[in-house]
Amino acid sequence: MKYTYYGHSCFSLEMNGKHVLFDPFISGNELAGHIQIDAIPADFILISHGHADHIADAVVIAQRTGATVICNWEVAGWLQNQGLTNVHPMNTGGSRAFDFGKVKCTVAQHSSGLPDGSYGGNPMGFLLFAEGKQLYYSGDTSLTLDMQLIPKWAPQLDAAILPIGDNFTMDVADAIDAATMVGAQKVVGVHYNTFGYIVIDPENAKNDFKTAGKELLLPAIGETIEL
Ligand code: NI
Numbered sequence: 001m002k003y004t005y006y007g008h009s010c011f012s013l014e015m016n017g018k019h020v021l022f023d024p025f026i027s028g029n030e031l032a033g034h035i036q037i038d039a040i041p042a043d044f045i046l047i048s049h050g051h052a053d054h055i056a057d058a059v060v061i062a063q064r065t066g067a068t069v070i071c072n073w074e075v076a077g078w079l080q081n082q083g084l085t086n087v088h089p090m091n092t093g094g095s096r097a098f099d100f101g102k103v104k105c106t107v108a109q110h111s112s113g114l115p116d117g118s119y120g121g122n123p124m125g126f127l128l129f130a131e132g133k134q135l136y137y138s139g140d141t142s143l144t145l146d147m148q149l150i151p152k153w154a155p156q157l158d159a160a161i162l163p164i165g166d167n168f169t170m171d172v173a174d175a176i177d178a179a180t181m182v183g184a185q186k187v188v189g190v191h192y193n194t195f196g197y198i199v200i201d202p203e204n205a206k207n208d209f210k211t212a213g214k215e216l217l218l219p220a221i222g223e224t225i226e227l
């Protein structure tokens with residue numbers, strides 16, 4: 001399964017021939033200036049919560065590609081107010097099969113207000129089941145005991161995509177504990193170094209994971225790796 005990183009918490013997974021884009025925030029990310037937003041393919045867009053650093057480019061990409069946007073009920077309504085029609089609302093605990101695979105929405109401990117101050121419902125993470133693989137994207141979250149439920153639904157997790165930047169989310173140490181709780185040996189780090197509040201040392205982070213017997217992958221912005 002191909003994972004392409006677009007910076008911050010924006011990434012794409014190719015699942016069953018579909019491009020599934022997560023948390024599109026590119027135009028506001030100085031580190032992602034070399035990414036051509038107009039060239040990003042998307043059949044589906046999954047949005048974890050309403051904060052601008054996860055939704056800022058969702059409308060423009062969805063309008064160009066016609067992608068189906070999957071997010072919580074309140075964010076879905078807000079996107080419809082922005083003119084999007086191809087929106088699929090879900091909510092925490094719910095699962096649904098799509099063309100690319102199955103999605104289960106998981107609990108995230110965070111907030112979700114929308115850029116204009118509208119109520120954005122509750123933040124979510126996603127479990128993904130496709131091509132015989134099991135992936136977990138936690139969304140923005142603290143370490144939470146809810147993560148202990150993940151192995152019940154995904155007993156053979158192939159990888160977890162977790163925030164590691166601290167300040168707004170888990171730091172590296174908490175992400176290592178999260179990886180242990182969810183049963184992930186391989187972690188892809190997101191939500192770090194985009195702006196001053198969340199600057200970390202990537203090499204230290206990799207070493208901390210290694211010391212814990214785990215692997216932290218930090219692809220460059222624009223890089224594609226195999227998960
Ligand atoms: Ni957030």
Ligand code: MN
Nearest residue numbers: 051053054140
């Ligand atoms: Mn965020």
